[in-house]
Amino acid sequence: MAVTAATTSSRRVRSLVSSPRERVRLFVVYGVMGIVTLILAFPFYYLATSAFKPTAELFEYPPTLFPRSFTLDHFPLAFQAAPFPRMLLNTLVICSLTVTGAAISNSLAAFAIARLRFPFRTLIFGCMLITLMIPGWISLVPGYVFWRDLGRTTLNLFGVNIGVNTIGPLVIPAFLTSAYSTFLMRQYFMTIPKELEEAARIDGASYFRIYWRIFLPLSFPVLAVICLGAFMASWNDLLGPLIYLSKPENQTVTVGLSYLNTQHMGVIYRGARFSAALMAAVPILTLYAFTNKYLIRGIVLGGLK
Amino acid sequence: MSTPASRKRGGWFGWWRSPSRREEVLTGWLFVLPAVIGFVLFMYLNFRGVQLSFTDWSWISRRPPDFVGLNNYSLLLRPESDFLKSMVRTLIYVVFVPVSITIAFSIALLANQAVKGQTFFRVVCYLPAVTGAGVLVIVWTYLFSVDGPVNFVLRGIGIDPPRWTTVTEWKQVALLLLIAWGAAPGMIISLAGLQAIPKDYYDAAKVDGAGAWRTLVNITIPLMTPTLFFQLVLGIIGAWQTFDIIYFWATPGTGLQDANLWTASVQIYQYAFAQNRPGLGAAAAIVLGLVILVFTVMNFVAQRRWVIYDIA
Numbered sequence: 001m002a003v004t005a006a007t008t009s010s011r012r013v014r015s016l017v018s019s020p021r022e023r024v025r026l027f028v029v030y031g032v033m034g035i036v037t038l039i040l041a042f043p044f045y046y047l048a049t050s051a052f053k054p055t056a057e058l059f060e061y062p063p064t065l066f067p068r069s070f071t072l073d074h075f076p077l078a079f080q081a082a083p084f085p086r087m088l089l090n091t092l093v094i095c096s097l098t099v100t101g102a103a104i105s106n107s108l109a110a111f112a113i114a115r116l117r118f119p120f121r122t123l124i125f126g127c128m129l130i131t132l133m134i135p136g137w138i139s140l141v142p143g144y145v146f147w148r149d150l151g152r153t154t155l156n157l158f159g160v161n162i163g164v165n166t167i168g169p170l171v172i173p174a175f176l177t178s179a180y181s182t183f184l185m186r187q188y189f190m191t192i193p194k195e196l197e198e199a200a201r202i203d204g205a206s207y208f209r210i211y212w213r214i215f216l217p218l219s220f221p222v223l224a225v226i227c228l229g230a231f232m233a234s235w236n237d238l239l240g241p242l243i244y245l246s247k248p249e250n251q252t253v254t255v256g257l258s259y260l261n262t263q264h265m266g267v268i269y270r271g272a273r274f275s276a277a278l279m280a281a282v283p284i285l286t287l288y289a290f291t292n293k294y295l296i297r298g299i300v301l302g303g304l305k
Numbered sequence: 306m307s308t309p310a311s312r313k314r315g316g317w318f319g320w321w322r323s324p325s326r327r328e329e330v331l332t333g334w335l336f337v338l339p340a341v342i343g344f345v346l347f348m349y350l351n352f353r354g355v356q357l358s359f360t361d362w363s364w365i366s367r368r369p370p371d372f373v374g375l376n377n378y379s380l381l382l383r384p385e386s387d388f389l390k391s392m393v394r395t396l397i398y399v400v401f402v403p404v405s406i407t408i409a410f411s412i413a414l415l416a417n418q419a420v421k422g423q424t425f426f427r428v429v430c431y432l433p434a435v436t437g438a439g440v441l442v443i444v445w446t447y448l449f450s451v452d453g454p455v456n457f458v459l460r461g462i463g464i465d466p467p468r469w470t471t472v473t474e475w476k477q478v479a480l481l482l483l484i485a486w487g488a489a490p491g492m493i494i495s496l497a498g499l500q501a502i503p504k505d506y507y508d509a510a511k512v513d514g515a516g517a518w519r520t521l522v523n524i525t526i527p528l529m530t531p532t533l534f535f536q537l538v539l540g541i542i543g544a545w546q547t548f549d550i551i552y553f554w555a556t557p558g559t560g561l562q563d564a565n566l567w568t569a570s571v572q573i574y575q576y577a578f579a580q581n582r583p584g585l586g587a588a589a590a591i592v593l594g595l596v597i598l599v600f601t602v603m604n605f606v607a608q609r610r611w612v613i614y615d616i617a
Binding site (some may be wrong): 032061121136146270 | 339437552598
């Protein structure tokens with residue numbers, strides 16, 4: 001199979017290449033694609049190499065394209081400025097909880113809105129879509145007041161703070177759905193044939209069972225996009241941790257990067273800054289390396305940014 | 306939609322009598338409960354936001370907020386106010402949105418060519434969207450530093466490089482270059498739009514002997530206008546709220562502090578937290594929200610002039 005496909009496609013390419021017009025087109029297309037790839041990829045190459053160049057080499061002019069020497073000295077220096085290993089762990093915890101919340105809450109709501117008939121369904125869906133038009137900045141100050149007061153209340157009543165200075169304000173909202181993700185899932189659920197669930201109903205399956213055994217497995221392409229999107233948004237979130245978390249040991253890596261900028265302006269910190277940026281970038285780029293297939297295919301499918 | 310059906314079976318509470326319908330309704334309400342709680346909370350916060358925008362207080366003081374009427378708004382809308390200046394500055398990013406869309410569209414045209422290696426190309430194009438602003442700004446600061454690679458290339462082609470990291474205007478240009486670079490992932494949306502165009506149109510154009518340029522102008526671009534409009538609306542809403550890269554690039558404490566680069570949202574953050582004037586910050590957020598609303602409405606009004614939904 002694979003062999004046949006390869007030979008036909010190479011034969012097609014050869015026959016295309018044979019036309020001089022086509023050869024020019026291929027040359028131009030590959031040329032421009034090459035330049036675009038170079039421009040997009042170079043900052044990552046520059047980051048990955050600079051994090052391991054000794055300070056002396058970092059200040060060389062012209063800048064060395066291929067590093068001559070290798071050092072790990074910048075990482076301890078970065079750890080002095082901010083507890084990055086701890087911060088990476090914090091970020092991972094927050095991201096995992098956010099993804100869990102987004103996956104559960106959005107798929108349940110979307111299933112109900114797409115498939116179940118109940119009073120106020122359309123109204124509830126309409127209300128969710130309205131929230132998309134209100135910028136989050138309006139709830140910045142009242143949000144802080146709310147989580148501060150809620151945290152004090154839960155501390156007094158139950159002895160647990162879930163408000164300011166905990167991950168509560170960053171994680172709990174993910175369990176309360178996001179209108180965009182629910183909308184995307186609802187659109188996808190609408191395309192699943194009704195016969196499947198009708199057969200299951202006749203067999204006596206509960207609605208939760210239908211959701212769990214039929215809709216959730218079938219929704220993998222869109223669920224993957226929502227989970228990956230939630231993970232990346234949470235990993236790169238700046239404003240949330242910036243205002244709701246205050247102690248360095250509770251902070252996320254994204255905010256940690258700004259710690260390094262605060263008092264560390266000296267020459268020796270150039271490499272430390274690169275190494276910190278590398279630590280913040282590698283986990284999310286690794287995830288992307290393994291999942292880009294689902295992410296990109298899913299976005300093209302659903303038109304999600 | 307659901308109410309008439311349930312009424313037919315015996316009024317508002319008809320569903321309660323049939324066990325199967327009762328299960329459906331109760332399950333439905335249970336499943337959307339988190340969404341309803343989220344909606345109520347969000348709306349409550351927005352109403353509180355309006356309320357707090359008429360008050361003056363500080364995070365430290367234990368006194369309840371003083372009601373000051375429209376005072377915050379008159380402070381914000383004075384000709385010399387920092388916020389007004391930051392709004393004008395944010396307009397730069399709003400005006401830049403069509404440039405970003407053009408970049409995304411051009412890259413999508415490339416990614417739609419029938420050549421090998423497209424999967425890899427798309428993966429590379431989406432990279433900027435995966436990387437956080439903090440990482441990008443650190444790399445950008447050094448790419449554009451006096452002894453950095455960008456200046457090396459510029460000197461190589463005989464251009465005397467500007468001071469990217471010290472002069473406000475050039476810092477602004479470097480930021481816009483970062484935004485242009487970060488526009489590449491938008492190609493995924495454009496590509497989805499391009500692939501939704503029926504092949505028949507291109508076949509017909511070929512039969513009529515239209516060249517590549519005429520096909521692009523007369524078929525591809527008109528058929529892409531709904532996608533371009535979608536990108537424009539979302540792009541402008543997002544551009545008004547530009548925050549992360551400016552925070553990392555220009556707030557006190559970070560690398561190149563420069564209040565002349567602050568956008569509206571950075572100014573709101575500064576009012577609300579760094580300057581401890583949450584009432585003023587809340588009012589500024591309301592103004593920003595209203596401006597975004599006006600721009601969105603304007604977009605929807607203007608679309609009638611250029612968006613083509615029905616080509617046949």
